[in-house]
Amino acid sequence: MSTVTQSIGGRPILRIGRLLLRVSIAALFLFAAIAKLVDPSSFAQQIANYQLTPWPATAVLSVFLPALELCVGISLLLGRWESGALVWVAVLLTIFSGALLSAIVRGLSIDCGCFGRSIENTGTLWPLIRNLALLAITGFLWFSRPRERSSQ
């Protein structure tokens, strides 16, 4: 861990690369959040397609998940509370990947719903692969994050 941090700390190109990755993840989460917040009712139906939760929980998730994605996206974009935001990115991507995997295992032919209605016909396999790639990037961002001051 410390080797990665020291290595990045000493190389401007790697620092810029890390910044770009962080902003990219932030942009992805902000886009996903806004696309879902436009129509939570429609997003609730997309969650229901996974057949994992009863309707009241599905409805709650349809307003909670975009709100959390929005907060995480803003946090990563501003570089504030980055460690906490990365924890949520990892948790959310793991949950989303688990849901996608369960849909694949159960043979459900559903749309991912990852970006609300803005991007459809994505199926479940490619979003799962994308999520795993994003998890790898999140791991890199976590282990290479700058050490925060105790006053923050």
Added chain:
Amino acid sequence: MTALRQAGLILLIAVGLAGVTAAVHPKRPSFLAPPRDPNEVTLAQTKPWAGNILWVDARSESEFATEHIPDAVCLNFENWNEQFPKFLDRYNPGQRVVVYCSATSCQLSREIAAKLKASGVDDAYFLEGGWETWKLQDRP
């Protein structure tokens, strides 16, 4: 500040934002039961349409291959681009199109019916209870 404390604060803000969304958003979902869709039809409602109805199976291809409503076409999000032209080959304008998926808990038929409407198929509906209801009725 530790990562977990930051994560906790982010969670608190998100819960607040979600609460505001749930309270004031014009498109917030119903929290007690899924809303009744005007495009939802019961099996009894489809009986007068006999002879002028195209069934669309929104389940997976493997489920469709195992068993399906006679003369139904398979159409789902996973293989939309390949299956939609086949649907168009079978579809006659003026025909009622009724989409079904596995059961009441499955919302996929609603989604496919909405997408068909958006694609120009005006009389697209989805079946309440889906395949399970069809099987229970043991309709020929």
